[in-house]
Amino acid sequence: MSSSTFNFERHVPPVRWTQIAVFAALLLMVGVVGWELHCRHAGYAPTVNDSMELWSARRCAVAPDSVVIIGDSRAWFDLDLDELEKGLGKRPVQLALSGSTVFPVLENLCNDEKFHGTIICSVLPVMYFVPAGPPLKRSQDAVDHYLHQPLSERLDLPLAMFLEQRLAFMNMQELTLEEMLKSLPIPDRVGVAHGPNLPPYFNSMNPERQARMIERCVQPGPLQDLVRRTWPPLFTPPPPPPGVTQEQAMRQFGLAFEQRLKASVSAVERLRQRGGKIVFVRFPCSGPLKELEAKNTPRERTWDVLLRATNVPGIHFEDHPELNAFECPEYSHLKPDDVAEFTRRLVPYLKASL
Amino acid sequence: MVASYVFYGTWNPPFAALLFATTALDFYLGARMGAASEPRARRVWLVVSLVVNLSMLGFFKYGNFLLQNFEGLVGLLGFVYKAPHLDIILPVGISFYTFHSLSYTLDVYSGVIKPTKSLRDFVLAVSFFPQLVAGPIVRAADFLPQCVKAPLWNRDRFLWGLWLMNLGLFEKVVLADALLSGSANSVFGHAAPLCALDAWTGTIAFAGQIFFDFAGYSTCAIGAALCLGFQLKDNFRFPYAAVVFFDFWRRWHISLSTFLRDFLYIPLGGNRGGAGRAAMNLIIVMFLGGLWHGAAWTFVAWGILHGCYLVIERVLIGVFAGKIQASGRLTQVFLGLLTYVAVCVGWVFFRAKDFSTALRLLHSMFNGGGGELILSTREILQVGIVTVLTIIFHWRLKISPSRKRPAGCPAGFSERLGPLWAAPSS
Numbered sequence: 001m002s003s004s005t006f007n008f009e010r011h012v013p014p015v016r017w018t019q020i021a022v023f024a025a026l027l028l029m030v031g032v033v034g035w036e037l038h039c040r041h042a043g044y045a046p047t048v049n050d051s052m053e054l055w056s057a058r059r060c061a062v063a064p065d066s067v068v069i070i071g072d073s074r075a076w077f078d079l080d081l082d083e084l085e086k087g088l089g090k091r092p093v094q095l096a097l098s099g100s101t102v103f104p105v106l107e108n109l110c111n112d113e114k115f116h117g118t119i120i121c122s123v124l125p126v127m128y129f130v131p132a133g134p135p136l137k138r139s140q141d142a143v144d145h146y147l148h149q150p151l152s153e154r155l156d157l158p159l160a161m162f163l164e165q166r167l168a169f170m171n172m173q174e175l176t177l178e179e180m181l182k183s184l185p186i187p188d189r190v191g192v193a194h195g196p197n198l199p200p201y202f203n204s205m206n207p208e209r210q211a212r213m214i215e216r217c218v219q220p221g222p223l224q225d226l227v228r229r230t231w232p233p234l235f236t237p238p239p240p241p242p243g244v245t246q247e248q249a250m251r252q253f254g255l256a257f258e259q260r261l262k263a264s265v266s267a268v269e270r271l272r273q274r275g276g277k278i279v280f281v282r283f284p285c286s287g288p289l290k291e292l293e294a295k296n297t298p299r300e301r302t303w304d305v306l307l308r309a310t311n312v313p314g315i316h317f318e319d320h321p322e323l324n325a326f327e328c329p330e331y332s333h334l335k336p337d338d339v340a341e342f343t344r345r346l347v348p349y350l351k352a353s354l
Numbered sequence: 355m356v357a358s359y360v361f362y363g364t365w366n367p368p369f370a371a372l373l374f375a376t377t378a379l380d381f382y383l384g385a386r387m388g389a390a391s392e393p394r395a396r397r398v399w400l401v402v403s404l405v406v407n408l409s410m411l412g413f414f415k416y417g418n419f420l421l422q423n424f425e426g427l428v429g430l431l432g433f434v435y436k437a438p439h440l441d442i443i444l445p446v447g448i449s450f451y452t453f454h455s456l457s458y459t460l461d462v463y464s465g466v467i468k469p470t471k472s473l474r475d476f477v478l479a480v481s482f483f484p485q486l487v488a489g490p491i492v493r494a495a496d497f498l499p500q501c502v503k504a505p506l507w508n509r510d511r512f513l514w515g516l517w518l519m520n521l522g523l524f525e526k527v528v529l530a531d532a533l534l535s536g537s538a539n540s541v542f543g544h545a546a547p548l549c550a551l552d553a554w555t556g557t558i559a560f561a562g563q564i565f566f567d568f569a570g571y572s573t574c575a576i577g578a579a580l581c582l583g584f585q586l587k588d589n590f591r592f593p594y595a596a597v598v599f600f601d602f603w604r605r606w607h608i609s610l611s612t613f614l615r616d617f618l619y620i621p622l623g624g625n626r627g628g629a630g631r632a633a634m635n636l637i638i639v640m641f642l643g644g645l646w647h648g649a650a651w652t653f654v655a656w657g658i659l660h661g662c663y664l665v666i667e668r669v670l671i672g673v674f675a676g677k678i679q680a681s682g683r684l685t686q687v688f689l690g691l692l693t694y695v696a697v698c699v700g701w702v703f704f705r706a707k708d709f710s711t712a713l714r715l716l717h718s719m720f721n722g723g724g725g726e727l728i729l730s731t732r733e734i735l736q737v738g739i740v741t742v743l744t745i746i747f748h749w750r751l752k753i754s755p756s757r758k759r760p761a762g763c764p765a766g767f768s769e770r771l772g773p774l775w776a777a778p779s780s
Binding site for chain 2: 009010012013017018020021150151152155176177178181182184186187188189191192193194241242
């Protein structure tokens with residue numbers, strides 16, 4: 001019946017294998033060195049990639065009584081772990097995710113029966129109440145990855161981080177083939193629907209996931225301008241999908257808002273029952289972005305409502321002149337020189353709230 | 355063998371025990387089959403092997419699918435039954451290693467091989483890490499003889515194996531993941547009708563992605579095995595240059611199609627019971643082949659569609675016997691492109707998450723316009739260039755790739771480097 005018996009020998013081409021191997025090794029070496037030099041010349045420096053593997057590893061580092069930072073990119077850029085450790089007596093674990101809706105991470109920690117520590121949660125209303133889409137997916141993916149991470153990836157992470165801290169071309173945010181192809185100046189057809197562009201590479205990160213804005217973005221120039229231009233589309237609600245009126249969309253959003261509020265109350269309650277603590281923080285922003293946020297997500301209809309419903313203490317930068325005294329170079333995040341000072345000023349409020 | 359189990363265990367250590375249990379059981383059943391003198395007793399041991407292996411596969415891979423369908427069926431009969439959702443983790447590679455192991459008892463039963471006396475060799479044959487999680491499906495009859503004598507290290511074979519691994523990685527990481535997957539994901543993940551250009555681009559992007567993903571992995575597996583001195587057969591041979599569907603299935607996932615041919619199609623009667631019976635056998639084989647790929651009716655639809663293609667083609671070949679072979683190059687190319695388009699239509703069912711997505715996309719592909727534009731010009735160009743080059747390469751290389759210089763490749767390339775050019779056949 002079966003036609004399969006072993007009579008197969010793969011043909012090995014009769015070529016000069018040693019010379020080919022030596023030539024390939026040399027070519028590889030020249031290519032790697034050349035590409036690394038080019039990337040450094042173009043302004044890239046070695047940085048740890050903000051991968052799901054690293055996020056999962058930091059989530060694994062959360063002890064039952066840890067202080068944990070969660071939220072969007074503002075909590076990621078604007079807090080200094082050394083200053084928080086000095087002020088709070090414990091070194092926090094940084095779990096904030098740029099461009100994300102924090103809720104899945106908050107819920108994961110609140111549902112973790114072992115965890116009874118402290119959560120510092122950044123609330124950026126335009127992100128916190130997003131009902132669906134990439135911001136929600138980003139944090140949900142991170143949680144799913146943490147829950148189902150294969151052992152092979154945990155073993156792979158130290159090697160990846162070793163290389164990423166030494167080689168600039170390993171920047172996955174902009175220097176993968178896919179990302180470089182995206183930046184080709186090819187005009188699009190008329191009528192192509194685009195999602196808003198994400199900001200380009202403008203931060204580095206250390207193995208503890210502490211992000212810092214790079215100097216080229218701190219100084220006025222093309223990169224700073226480009227980053228500033230990416231915020232308005234990202235902070236403006238998208239138009240309703242085809243076939244849905246503005247009123248219907250608003251009604252749907254209202255329902256989703258209420259659901260998120262209820263789910264937040266329930267999650268916070270579970271954390272408190274185990275003795276855990278939480279504080280919401282609204283981090284600084286500047287310029288036209290501040291005005292846009294105030295217009296699209298007015299404080300009294302978002303931040304205040306969340307605080308009232310959950311009965312969680314909140315620290316809003318606008319309520320405290322010493323926290324409101326910082327200018328964000330690209331309107332959304334603090335520059336590295338300000339981060340330690342901002343954190344020092346924030347610590348007394350955190351202590352009072354917790 | 356130890357390395358293979360460590361490799362598997364790094365995904366989820368407890369499931370290595372399941373892999374070993376399947377292997378040990380088939381080793382035992384093979385020995386009992388070999389010791390049995392009565393055909394009836396041999397058949398009983400084979401049935402035990404089939405039932406246990408397929409039940410294991412059925413439970414882990416198809417448990418929830420079967421329960422959902424049972425719920426739907428009793429609902430149609432007027433009963434209310436809410437099936438529980440089983441929280442089952444699907445063991446990585448179970449479809450492949452079940453077939454690796456099953457091929458042993460099937461080949462022992464049919465007398466192709468004698469039962470091995472070495473559990474170590476059999477454990478290695480089933481769990482050999484290059485092919486363990488994503489194929490090719492290596493028959494015990496092909497692998498066990500290589501375990502009898504330890505393979506000697508050979509520099510040229512090792513370097514050729516490394517080259518194949520590099521090539522496979524290039525196919526998987528660069529072509530499938532970086533250049534094609536983005537457009538396919540955008541199109542298949544879009545919840546509204548698309549314009550025809552975008553729908554076709556997403557579909558041919560997936561056609562390329564699945565080829566480079568799967569063929570790339572197979573090439574890596576063949577290369578890794580070769581580095582260690584083991585020989586695995588080709589799993590893909592330029593499938594997008596197939597002129598007819600029978601040709602396509604001789605070139606696509608060859609290890610599965612030969613497995614299904616030898617262990618399902620021929621035992622069902624093959625071509626022997628007349629045209630009607632052969633057509634029915636083809637449909638059954640392709641139905642099960644579709645289901646093997648995933649626990650969803652969309653995979654079944656893909657399988658049945660290919661079954662129908664094969665049946666219709668058989669009828670047409672009967673009508674036009676001899677004319678296709680004798681026809682000119684242009685006709686061959688026309689038939690090849692027709693086959694490629696029909697294969698792409700099949701991929702829509704394979705990739706879509708449900709039938710409504712598949713039907714919406716097919717409508718977009720054939721209605722000529724009116725839908726949304728979601729792909730950038732750069733993405734369309736990227737997919738177009740990769741696809742055209744893939745098809746040209748497949749056509750140029752499908753005839754004696756390892757011996758002749760492909761037309762158009764540089765002079766002086768033939769004897770020395772021609773085989774490197776042609777290596778994607780793996």
